[in-house]
Amino acid sequence: MGGRMRSREDFRIDIRKFPVADRYHVRISKDYLVFSAGHFITYNGDVCERLHGHNYRVTAEVHGWLDENQYVVDFILLRDTLKAIVDELDHHMLLPTRHPLIRVVADDREVEATFRDRRWVFPRCDCVLLPLANTTSELLAHYIADRLARDLDQSIGKRPRQIRIEVDECFGNVAVCELGPAEST
């Protein structure tokens, strides 16, 4: 008895003691950020698809602090960097080099992929070998995000705080990879 009821005031946080930084990101989504490519994946563990293709559409978000120019990243640099990555994949057969069941062997002329008793042989110049465990849209998004982080680092000397890549493989089937945050920016 006699104890004071705690009022809402007791729980109010003085936000001046906890400065909250504004957060920014840029987003790029263009008609030309599309790559048409062949692939096949395994699903349900060890079932292997037939070879087929998609017109993959890529959208990127780059998150970070404003620089001395008051932007997160130069839109033109982001566009050109992302388009170069997408163009490398366009009109190619995408093959995973870290798949546990699909074996990919390449020489200067040809690439041979095998899965159990199935075998595919492609001209080397028609293929892009990717260090992935399966060429799912999720891992393609991760590959693009990682490349974009590295390539932007090369251009501007720092990795973005976070990169988010969307890969739409079929008008609404969208896989998303959020890479980051970078350890120091």
Ligand SMILES: [Zn+2]
């Ligand atoms: Zn597919």
